[in-house]
Amino acid sequence: MHSFSEIIDAFGGPGPFGEALAIPASHARTMKARGSIPPVYWPEVVEQAARRCIPGVSLELLAQILAGHRGRGDSVPVGTAELRQSVSKATSSHVEDSDGEQGAAASLKRRDAQT
Numbered sequence: 439m440h441s442f443s444e445i446i447d448a449f450g451g452p453g454p455f456g457e458a459l460a461i462p463a464s465h466a467r468t469m470k471a472r473g474s475i476p477p478v479y480w481p482e483v484v485e486q487a488a489r490r491c492i493p494g495v496s497l498e499l500l501a502q503i504l505a506g507h508r509g510r511g512d513s514v515p516v517g518t519a520e521l522r523q524s525v526s527k528a529t530s531s532h533v534e535d536s537d538g539e540q541g542a543a544a545s546l547k548r549r550d551a552q553t
Contacts, residue, residue, distance in 0.1 A: 439494060442475045442503055445483065448492045458486040475500065 439445050446469060449455040456466035459482050469475050475483060480500045487495035 439499065440503065440506075441473060442500075443470050443473050445475065445487075445495060445500075445503075446470045448487070448495070449490065458490065459483065477504070 439448060446452055446455045446466065449458055452466035452470050453463045455470075456463040459466070459479055461479075477500070480497055483500065484495055484497055
C-alpha cells in the first residue's frame, strides 16, 4: 500500500473503515477524499487492520506515507499547530490581535475564542 486511500480501501472502503474506527462514515469519506488519515487515528488503524487480517498496515507504513506526501510538497496538516501554520502560509491577511499575533493565527485565535 502506498497511500492512505489504499489503506481505507483495504478495509472495504470508507463505510467499513469508519465502522472499524468507530467514526462516522462521512468522516472516513473525507479522509479518503483528502488522501489523509490523521495520526491520532493511527494506533487504532493498525490494531483494526490486524484484527481484520489486513497485512502490512503499521505505524511505520503510515509514517512513510505521510513523509512521502510531505516530500512531494503536499500539504497534509496533522495537528492544530500544523494546521495553523498551513493556514498562515495560505493567507496573506495581516490581522493583528491584542497579543501581537498576525495573519491567520490571529484570525483562528479569534474564531476559537468565539466558539
